[in-house]
Amino acid sequence: DIQMAQSPSSLSASVGDRVTITCRASQGISNYLAWYQQKPGKVPKLLIYAASTLQSGVPSRFSGSGSGTDFSLTISSLQPEDVATYYCQKYNSASWTFGQGTKVEIK
Amino acid sequence: QVQLVESGGGVVQPGRSLRLSCAASGFTFSSYAMHWVRQAPGKGLQWVAVISHDEGHIYYADSVKGRLTISRDNSKNTLYLQMNSLRAEDTAVYYCGKTIAGPTHAPIDYWGQGTLVTVSS
Numbered sequence: 001d002i003q004m005a006q007s008p009s010s011l012s013a014s015v016g017d018r019v020t021i022t023c024r025a026s027q028g029i030s031n032y033l034a035w036y037q038q039k040p041g042k043v044p045k046l047l048i049y050a051a052s053t054l055q056s057g058v059p060s061r062f063s064g065s066g067s068g069t070d071f072s073l074t075i076s077s078l079q080p081e082d083v084a085t086y087y088c089q090k091y092n093s094a095s096w097t098f099g100q101g102t103k104v105e106i107k
Numbered sequence: 108q109v110q111l112v113e114s115g116g117g118v119v120q121p122g123r124s125l126r127l128s129c130a131a132s133g134f135t136f137s138s139y140a141m142h143w144v145r146q147a148p149g150k151g152l153q154w155v156a157v158i159s160h161d162e163g164h165i166y167y168a169d170s171v172k173g174r175l176t177i178s179r180d181n182s183k184n185t186l187y188l189q190m191n192s193l194r195a196e197d198t199a200v201y202y203c204g205k206t207i208a209g210p211t212h213a214p215i216d217y218w219g220q221g222t223l224v225t226v227s228s
Contacts, residue, residue, distance in 0.1 A: 001169065032212065034214035034215075036152070036215075043202065043218040043219070043220060043221065044144075044152060044215075044218055045218075046207070046214055046216050049207060049213075049214045055207075055216065085151075087151065087152050089152075089154070091212050091213060091214050092212055094166045095154070095166070095168065096154040096157060097154060098144075098151060098152045098153065098154060099151075101152070
């Protein structure tokens with residue numbers, strides 16, 4: 001099975017900071033990668049799919065990039081409402097594996 | 108609007124069975140692949156299973172193969188997860204999810220609120 005490794009596992013940044021989360025696949029997955037946001041006590045929300053396509057209604061401060069094995073999610077200007085855990089997920093082949101998550105907090 | 112409502116969770120003893128349901132509305136259920144994803148208390152998301160729109164393609168996580176069975180009834184707009192030989196490590200909130208597009212190889216754009224399964228003696 002292809003494994004998905006996210007880093008860091010947690011981060012603390014100030015409002016307005018640029019924040020980047022990375023996700024590395026153990027084998028190439030083309031661009032079959034999604035990013036989800038899960039706020040405390042809430043269900044996950046799709047932010048980005050196909051590695052870089054912003055889901056409808058998601059603020060433009062969120063962006064995704066990458067292809068093959070290395071991907072990133074960037075929040076261009078961190079806002080208080082972005083406090084959440086972020087997960088990457090691959091959706092090619094026969095396993096839809098999630099990364100272990102990155103918890104984002106405000107400093 | 109899209110609605111997914113899970114039911115059937117509860118407390119069950121190890122080795123017993125449980126069937127979860129997910130009632131779908133607000134979209135053409137028979138046109139979309141559907142997923143089950145679980146989240147153990149305080150832990151991350153774990154993908155469980157996916158079923159194509161016509162049940163022609165079904166895939167499972169290795170950790171549940173042979174014990175959990177995903178199915179659907181397109182006439183009732185309902186997704187199911189039959190859970191047999193339950194273990195303590197199956198304790199989690201179980202979410203159903205709709206794919207953003209028809210094919211199975213697509214991300215989840217709508218999630219239910221989840222149903223809690225607790226496996227304990």
